[in-house]
Amino acid sequence: MDPMVLAPSTLKLKAIQSLKGNWQTALLVSFFQWILPTAIGLLSATQIPDITETVESYSELLRVVLEKVSPSSLYLLAGLLLLHILVTPTLQLGCNHYFLCRMRGQELGFAGLFSRVHAWGKALYLMILVGVKILLWSLLFVVPGIIAAIRYSMAPYYLAEDPSLSPWEAIQKSKNAMRNTKMSFFALYSSFIGWLLMPLLLQILLASVSIILALVAAQFMELFTNTYMNGALSAFYLAVNNPEELEEEGLASTDR
DSSP states (O other): OOSSOOOHHHHHHHHHHHHTTOHHHHHHHHHHHTHHHHHHHHHHHHHSOOOTTSOSSHHHHHHHHHHHSOHHHHHHHHHHHHHHHHHHHHHHHHHHHHHHHHHTTOOOOGGGGGTTGGGHHHHHHHHHHHHHHHHHHHHHOHHHHHHHHHHTTTHHHHHHHOTTSOHHHHHHHHHHHHTTTHHHHHHHHHTTHHHHHHHHHHHHHHTTTOHHHHHHHHHHHHHHHHHHHHHHHHHHHHHHHOHHHHHTTTOOOOOO
């Protein structure tokens, strides 16, 4: 059993309280954290035709793509993918650092997104290590892969808070912290399922009114949900790593 029961409502309350009056900056940080994947998705949707139903093998798919997509679009997509691999892990650390400070009542401003640029090499190495570990566990079965993802989920937060750590040390700290709190993390993440489905629901409901309105509403709802989750996950990290910070505010439950 968890040494400290971390109710999702408790962590969400902490996130809402900490983000009050700072939503605008928090939304910008969350948006630009994923700016490169968003750009890649838009480019893929607008420049690469849907040909998956007309091909029967990956080799044929590659051939058709090379024939139907302009070289400039392919070069741009390749460049964005490379930037995504190199830059997004660093932005993730900066985003984590921003929200950790926000949960503690400190406001870094939008510049907080770039506060961990000097640790970009460690951020990239950590992303590779965690990705490989999750992939290897996933080869056994889906459930071990999910457990591995939860086990290493706090590693980026440890590295964001203390860039002097090595990626291996951040992973080990995450493993130790999550040893008895996996179910609390799973409960918190599961509590956002409704929020995660809301963008799709908005698209369905508003599509008959206006496609553009439906897309804009869905994108904003997705951004709001990501920001809300960033706050709640940061609160989870603080509760696991520094439970006294929540106990002082009367937000922690110590049921055993």
